[in-house]
Amino acid sequence: MAAELVGGAVLSAFLQVLFHRMTSRQVVGYIQGKKLNDRLLKKLKITLLSVNAVINDAEEKQFRDTLVKEWLLELKDAVYDAEDLWDEIATEALKCQQPNANSGGTLNQIRPKIEEVLDRLEFIAKQKDVLGLKHGVGEKSWKMSTTSLVEESHVYGRDEDREAIINLLLSDDVNSNNICVIPIVGMAGIGKTTLAQVVYNDVKVKENFEFAAWICVSEEFDVSRITKTILEAVTSVCCDFKDLNLLQLKLKEELSGKKFLLVLDDVWNESYYNWEALRRAFTSGTQGSKIIVTTRNESVASVMRTVPNHHLNQLTDEDCWLLFAKYAFPNGNSDANPILERIGRDIVKRCQGLPLAAKTLGCLLRFKVDADEWDSILKSDIWELSDDQSNILPALRLSYYYLPSHLKRCFTYCSIFPKDYKFKKEQLIQLWMAEDLLQQPKRNKRLEQVGDEYFHELVSRSFFQRSAGENSCFIGG
Template identity: 60%
Template sequence: MGGIGKTTLAQLVYNDVRVKLHFDLQAWVCVSVEFDVLRITQKLYGSIISQSCCMTELDLLQVKLKELLTEKKFLLVLDDVWNENNVDWDLLKPPFESGARGSQIIVTSRNEGVSSVMGTLASHRLMQMSEEDCWLLFAKHAFKNADVPSSNPSLEVIGRQIVRKCKGLPLAAKSLGGLLRSEVSMRKWENVLKSDLWDLSDRERNILPALWLSYHHLPSHLKRCFAYCSIFPKGYEFKRSELVLLWMAEDLLQPKSKKMLEEVGEDYFDILISRSFFQHLFDNYRHEPIFIMHDLINDLAKVVSGEFCVRLEEEESINSKQNSSLFIYEDK
């Protein structure tokens, strides 16, 4: 299920000190929709040697990766896998067979069919959080001071009703907690609770209503910046500095006195992070933090920008699309 916390759980395991001490090598790759064996192998190799890998010969690259893994107890994470083709998996896995006994590969997926192809152990299906845990997660993001809910019981009453509508999904709780962060106006909380957008659960590829609400309550200048991100394919990794420059190039940033445009863009970016539109991506070998959009957030960006922006994929002509790749956005 999208937004239920599969990647977060894998990150907790991957970064645990006991796990790090148990394995000789660790590597993490976000696979996403396109199961590109060369790209995945490059990422794994680069993660282990702590630098980017530019080798494009798959056979040579797999030999190099095999040398690194031979007789080593390793932990690999393949995050967000969709491909059920066992031929692709058989092409990817030869280097892993040289590892020491006790090596492990964790795969996260929304598709249980993936586990039957890739797995040797039974899959673990994550369940929704309990209502109380979901409230604690929501409150952590909504209140800077943990004592605020008890000092303002009315907000807690409304907040718990909002949490019930999140149906135990952590991504929904985090996004709405970020939306209401430090917001003390009961009217705004009640507006979120009573919003008609809760009834849109079956609209546009089942995007979570909580995500619709988070987008709906963004200021118009942030809506434009978020909609711009619809040009990114699923699984696309980006840096804050790079995205800010792209926003600047499209004239999406509103100048402020005594602030450089780059600083304005960084402020925009931080707000979108706080509302869970972007998330950190674990990466061993790059010093500047890397970010990614959750698949559901990516879907949301494509829906809200559908009238204004479309990506041209490789080998597609502009006539084969209903729209063009030129980004034009006017908030209404």
């Protein structure tokens, strides 16, 4: 079901971009120059504005009303058709700037297309009243890359897991004929990455290896990229090699006779061939070298492991509460707010032992002191969302859903970036400005300052994080 849900803010951000393009000087000049009836365009913009006004309400109601979900899907398709049409108009506008251009025939083809798109959108817009969608209701998530940095004071209930993994890392007699590969396996949001971060930064572990490297693998198991990342970590030098053979030969040379630790975080690769292609460069390391792999998938672990999987279980309600309280209350102390503590403990039970859900909701509620706001999250329809892999999605969706609409638009715009893409704050703000996603500043404030405020608010809510080793870069997915 989760995969079929429509992100209202994604549509809203897309509409913002479309509005910007519809009013661009190039397109407006083309339309006026060709005497195309701009009445159609005005109707189209008004219709788009009317559906955009109720998207937040529709985004929430789709969880309990399949008709609303279908309405959003129809709207998405129609908006994409409108975007394709504007691509066509913009292309024609460019052609008209060329010498001896003649687009009269194309113009006659564009006019009925605008009418067709308008008719479809007007029909969809009328249905919003039938469905009871309301203006402004509901204003109350690209996957990030990971790094090796961790705040151990924010880790609860993992002492036994930590000791078990550290014992494996410090043992030199485990599978002595090969490099030991230790899989940490568990559902989304269970804390696999956090556990790997904790043991990676353990003092005894650091002293046991000549060097260590952390690589966020993610969905694309790119052997060349992973090899290059490890090589640069070993040598502390940026590598310009693009040929996989050269990369692996160089890495094998650098690893020769050394005892190393690698963490391959968030692995999805189920191909033994791909794993073997990567593993060959590691064989020159000495006995005792280790690789930690974190994955949700048992099949992935079976391809790579040399020891039994280490399965992570959910936290106890008490450990989950301690983690939640750490983020939700100043200094993690809820004594001054017994009513909020009572509601918070009920919220934590709905997190079902998933630390990421507890942390996410703790961050969301940190600046909310009204018990009604906490209660509305506890009773939200979003908890009814089911997912085959875990119950983490409702908690994460709640955090996103309660973003103000202007932040939703800016955050969902980042879906244009590839997963694990590193970007600079200034560059992203310029993109937001170019797409007209920022609210107009008041008084003497510049638009760049508005973008800076948006950016830092998203950072404070953990939607962006700094890239390890690159203070000026951030990561999103």
